[in-house]
Amino acid sequence: MMKHRILSALALAGFAMVGAQPVLAQVVKVDGSSTVYPITEAVAEDFQKAKKNAVKVTVGISGTGGGFKKFCRGEIDVSDASRPILKAEMEACKQAGIQYYELPVAFDAITVVVNPKSFLKDISVEQLKAMWEPVAQGKVSKWNQINPAWPDAPIKLFGPGADSGTFDYFTEAVVGKAKSSRGDYTASEDDNVLVQGISRDVNAIGYFGYAYYAENTGKLKALPVIEKAGKAGVAPSEKTVLDGSYQPLSRPIFIYVNAKSYEKPEVKEFVEYYMKEGAKLSKEVKYVPLPAKAYTVNLEHIAKKKLGTVFGGNAEVGVTIEALQKREGSL
Amino acid sequence: MKPLTTEEIRAVIARGKLKDTLFKALGILCLAFGLLVIVALILDMAIKGADRFTLDFFLNFASRRATQAGILSAWVGSLLVMFVTALAAVPLGVAAGVYLEEYAPRNWMTQVIEINIANLAAVPSIVYGLLALGIFVYQFGFGQSILSAGLTLALLILPIIIVATREAIRAIPAMIREGSMAVGATRWQTCRYHIIPYAMPGILTGVIIGLARAIGETAPIITIGALTFIAFLPPAPLTALPDGGTAGLFDWVMAPFTVMPIQIFNWTSRPDPAFEINAAAAGFVLMAMVLAMNALAIWLRYRMRKNIKW
Numbered sequence: 001m002m003k004h005r006i007l008s009a010l011a012l013a014g015f016a017m018v019g020a021q022p023v024l025a026q027v028v029k030v031d032g033s034s035t036v037y038p039i040t041e042a043v044a045e046d047f048q049k050a051k052k053n054a055v056k057v058t059v060g061i062s063g064t065g066g067g068f069k070k071f072c073r074g075e076i077d078v079s080d081a082s083r084p085i086l087k088a089e090m091e092a093c094k095q096a097g098i099q100y101y102e103l104p105v106a107f108d109a110i111t112v113v114v115n116p117k118s119f120l121k122d123i124s125v126e127q128l129k130a131m132w133e134p135v136a137q138g139k140v141s142k143w144n145q146i147n148p149a150w151p152d153a154p155i156k157l158f159g160p161g162a163d164s165g166t167f168d169y170f171t172e173a174v175v176g177k178a179k180s181s182r183g184d185y186t187a188s189e190d191d192n193v194l195v196q197g198i199s200r201d202v203n204a205i206g207y208f209g210y211a212y213y214a215e216n217t218g219k220l221k222a223l224p225v226i227e228k229a230g231k232a233g234v235a236p237s238e239k240t241v242l243d244g245s246y247q248p249l250s251r252p253i254f255i256y257v258n259a260k261s262y263e264k265p266e267v268k269e270f271v272e273y274y275m276k277e278g279a280k281l282s283k284e285v286k287y288v289p290l291p292a293k294a295y296t297v298n299l300e301h302i303a304k305k306k307l308g309t310v311f312g313g314n315a316e317v318g319v320t321i322e323a324l325q326k327r328e329g330s331l
Numbered sequence: 332m333k334p335l336t337t338e339e340i341r342a343v344i345a346r347g348k349l350k351d352t353l354f355k356a357l358g359i360l361c362l363a364f365g366l367l368v369i370v371a372l373i374l375d376m377a378i379k380g381a382d383r384f385t386l387d388f389f390l391n392f393a394s395r396r397a398t399q400a401g402i403l404s405a406w407v408g409s410l411l412v413m414f415v416t417a418l419a420a421v422p423l424g425v426a427a428g429v430y431l432e433e434y435a436p437r438n439w440m441t442q443v444i445e446i447n448i449a450n451l452a453a454v455p456s457i458v459y460g461l462l463a464l465g466i467f468v469y470q471f472g473f474g475q476s477i478l479s480a481g482l483t484l485a486l487l488i489l490p491i492i493i494v495a496t497r498e499a500i501r502a503i504p505a506m507i508r509e510g511s512m513a514v515g516a517t518r519w520q521t522c523r524y525h526i527i528p529y530a531m532p533g534i535l536t537g538v539i540i541g542l543a544r545a546i547g548e549t550a551p552i553i554t555i556g557a558l559t560f561i562a563f564l565p566p567a568p569l570t571a572l573p574d575g576g577t578a579g580l581f582d583w584v585m586a587p588f589t590v591m592p593i594q595i596f597n598w599t600s601r602p603d604p605a606f607e608i609n610a611a612a613a614g615f616v617l618m619a620m621v622l623a624m625n626a627l628a629i630w631l632r633y634r635m636r637k638n639i640k641w
Contacts, residue, residue, distance in 0.1 A: 027587070031556075034600070041560045042395040048562050058587050059560035061597070070556075190600045211602040285395055286602060 028270045031060035032067020032080030033165055035209055036253050038285040039106055039278065040080050046281065047273045055266040064165045065089075068256075072096050077261035078271070081254045082108065082165030087313030099259040102309045103298045104252040104321055105274065106282035106289055109210040109236040110170050112249070113220045115202045119151060122233035123205075124226035125248065128174045131155065131205070137182035143203070157185035158194045158206030170207055173248040173317045195220065207249075210236055211286040225249060241288040248318045252290070259307060275299050290321055297325045373618055380612025388612060392562035393594065397605035400598075402613050404561045408477070408588035409546055409620070411565060415481025415584060416488065416545055421538055424489050425527070428496025428534075433522055452490035459487045460551030468555050475556035477565060478584040483551050488541030495537020499530035529639055532632040539628035543621045549592040558589050559597050591617045 030040055037059065044057035062070065064081045071079035072092040085093075085102070093100065112128065114120050130136060130146050143150035160167045162179065172178040188194055191208045198204040199219035213222050213236070224233030227247045240246035255274065261267045275298050279289035310327035335343070391401025427448075435441045463483035473479040503526060511521040527534075565586030566578035591613060598610035 029587075031558075037559065038395060038601070041393070044560055045392075045394055045562065053563065056563045057560075058558045060556065060558045062556070191602070192600055209602075215602040215604060281395075 026055050026266050028055065028057045028078065028267050029076040030057065030078040030080060030255075031062050031070050031076045033064040033082040033253070034061045035064075035082035035108060035165060036080035036105070036255065037061050038211065039253075039282045039287060040078075040255070040274075042281040042285055043270075043274045043277060046277060047270055050273065051269070055269065057270060063163055065163070068092075071100070071256060071258065072098055074098055074258070077258050077264075077267045079256040081256055083168055083251070084254065084311035084316070085256065085309050085313065090309065090313050099307045101257045101259060101262065101298075101302050101307060103255050103257060103271070103275070103301075104290060104294060104324065105255055105278050106253055106287040107241045107250050107321075108166075108253050108287060109241045109246055110166055110173075110207055110249040110251065111210045111213040111236045112205065112207050112223045112225060113198055113213055114205045114223060115198055115200075116219070116221045117202045118205075118221060120205070120221075120223055122224040122226055124229065124233075125174055126229070128225075129176075131157065132159075132171070132181055132185075133175045134180055134182050137184050153203050156197075156201050156204040157182075158197045158204055159185055159187055160191065160194070160208060161187040161189045164189060166207070166209055169251050169317075170249070210241075210288070214286040238283075238288045242291065244320050250288070251317075252321060252324065253287075257302075259305075262302065271302070272299065294321050294325060301325070373615065376611045376615040376618065380608055380610075380615050382608055383612035384615075388609075389616075393560050393589075393597075397601075397603060397609055400606070400609055402591065402594055402616065404564060404589050405591045405594035405613070406616065406620075407564055408557075408561075409590045409617075411477050411583065412480045412484065412552075412588065412590055413542055413546055415477060416484040417538065417542060419482055420485035420488050420492055420541065423485070424492030424538075424541075425496050425534055427489075428493045428500065429522055429527065431493070432497050432500040433518060433526060448490050448493050452494065455550075456487055456548050457550040457554060459483055460554030462486070463551060464555050474585065475558070475587055476585045477588045479555050480552050480557060480588065480590070481584070483555055484545040484548060487548065487551065488545050491541040491544070492534070492537050495540070496530065496534050499533025499537070500526055502533065503529050532635045532639075535631050535635070536628055539624050543624050546590075546621060546624070547592055547617065549590075549596060552590055553593065557593055558587055559593060561587060561589050591620070 028044075030044065040059050044059050048055065048057055059080075060067075060076075064083055067076070067079040067081065068085060068089040069092075070076045072089060074096060079100075085100075112123060127146050131140060140146065141154055142152060143155055144152045146155075159170070159181070162181075167181070168178045171181045175181060186194075186197055186206075188197075191212045194206050194208050195212055195216050198206050199216070205223075213220055222236055224235040225246070226233045234240050234245045234247070236246050236250070241250045244250075255271075257267070257271055262271065275295040278295055279292060282289045306328075308330045310324055310330075312330055387399075388401045389406065390403055391399060392403050393405075394400040431441065431445065435444075460483060463479060463486065467473045467479040467482050468475060473482075507525050507529065508521055511525050512518075516524070565583035565588065567583065568578060568580045570578050595610050595613045595617065598606040598613065
């Protein structure tokens with residue numbers, strides 16, 4: 001019984017002693033998109049090893065939006081983002097007095113996939129639009145409604161849920177307006193569910209990040225995408241993403257760095273490490289790295305204190321990384 | 332009424348016995364189904380994850396390489412969070428249960444409280460997460476720490492512990508209470524020396540069931556901001572910190588953390604199928620943790636029951 005009393009007294013004392021101040025110094029806090037997560041995780045893992053654990057890095061997955069919320073509250077040093085910062089988020093950061101650097105770190109190619117046994121050889125953006133736009137809801141349900149030459153079989157649609165940055169970008173690029181999509185499709189935030197679904201149904205079609213296709217090439221077929229009538233279909237690959245021909249579904253993904261955090265040596269070192277190893281590591285986790293020059297340009301921008309976003313709060317489709325990096329930022 | 336012949340009586344008995352046998356078979360069938368499901372689940376995870384059951388799996392942090400990825404931060408995080416949860420929920424829950432059974436006057440106020448406790452047990456866990464995000468993380472400034480997570484899960488299992496405590500106390504014969512009072516013991520002395528010790532086995536069962544539920548919770552922990560990648564452990568008490576200082580006895584409660592279910596969830600949603608093996612292995616470990624807790628409860632109950640003589 002005596003032991004119990006000591007234990008509970010200790011526990012009470014413990015609760016009383018802890019204050020609001022964090023006890024861990026030298027922690028780089030990262031949070032945000034699950035799409036960017038694999039790259040950041042790889043960088044964090046190697047960075048900690050390179051620093052012999054003197055600097056600690058934590059990475060959370062709150063989604064791009066959730067990450068920006070924490071970022072603009074000043075809770076994290078770096079925000080993983082699979083799309084550029086939006087107007088409302090820029091406003092929130094401005095009000096909290098948080099300035100930031102916007103650094104593209106890799107490309108993600110949104111890949112349109114079908115079952116390996118599917119009759120489809122390629123698909124045009126127009127056909128994708130007819131399949132996915134909101135007015136198709138409840139009406140377009142068979143392949144031959146889109147192209148009379150296609151079979152009279154049901155279309156089974158698979159895609160990410162509405163909280164996903166991939167969903168935002170795909171709808172923007174295909175339908176023309178972010179978040180504008182039909183709702184009657186199999187949606188899952190877990191891309192592996194989509195992989196399973198499509199690999200089991202000959203009539204299925206869906207879209208998700210390139211990494212999920214790259215790891216499952218035996219179970220899925222990636223469709224070449226025809227951007228405009230008259231153009232040839234382009235299949236997603238490192239080459240077609242880098243030379244800009246896989247359009248409009250390749251997109252840069254970013255990290256946003258709090259400018260004040262960057263003054264801390266551990267954050268600075270982490271970001272520098274990210275830019276140095278980013279190409280190699282993003283390739284390792286099956287993303288398409290930026291051209292080597294883009295990473296050095298990122299560091300130059302920080303050195304010149306080029307703050308803010310070059311997107312001005314709008315989603316954009318089909319811009320090259322060189323063009324992006326030449327633009328002026330705005331907060 | 333005409334008296335039944337021996338044959339008729341035998342027929343009635345046979346019919347009754349047939350129903351008896353049928354019901355017994357049905358019961359065994361249901362039991363077997365439940366057991367089969369859990370055994371299949373565990374076996375499936377054990378077979379899938381077999382490649383990962385090495386010491387390294389328990390001693391490595393998360394990694395982008397499936398074969399090197401381990402669950403060190405996850406299992407340590409889960410255990411520490413459970414420890415805080417138990418420290419916070421058990422005294423509160425047991426005290427509340429004892430008060431409601433032994434002290435509370437029977438009036439409408441008590442009834443409202445009782446109904447609300449029953450309702451609390453049915454509140455979805457994510458709601459506790461949202462509440463905790465506002466109160467513990469921001470209002471009290473505990474941040475995204477083990478302390479916040481432990482207290483959140485403590486709230487979640489408090490109703491379970493209160494209800495279990497009350498049930499256990501109600502099972503104690505009234506004569507024990509009356510006997511104690513008859514020799515002049517105060518209410519507190521009755522509770523301290525009779526009610527609580529005798530109710531302890533039942534209370535413990537409730538505590539363990541609560542903790543076993545808490546250890547598998549993901550939603551509220553994600554809401555308050557648990558991490559996914561974290562390759563360091565909370566500072567152990569009285570060890571040296573990298574900045575030269577010494578960790579305080581309770582510094583670890585403010586440390587960032589991750590827990591088993593989050594790690595498993597992350598692994599199942601990775602593009603590389605090799606991580607499914609990790610997820611299965613980690614799932615098996617989580618299962619083993621829950622079963623170990625249940626076994627502990629059974630053992631404690633058995634030991635304590637042996638000492639009770641009434």
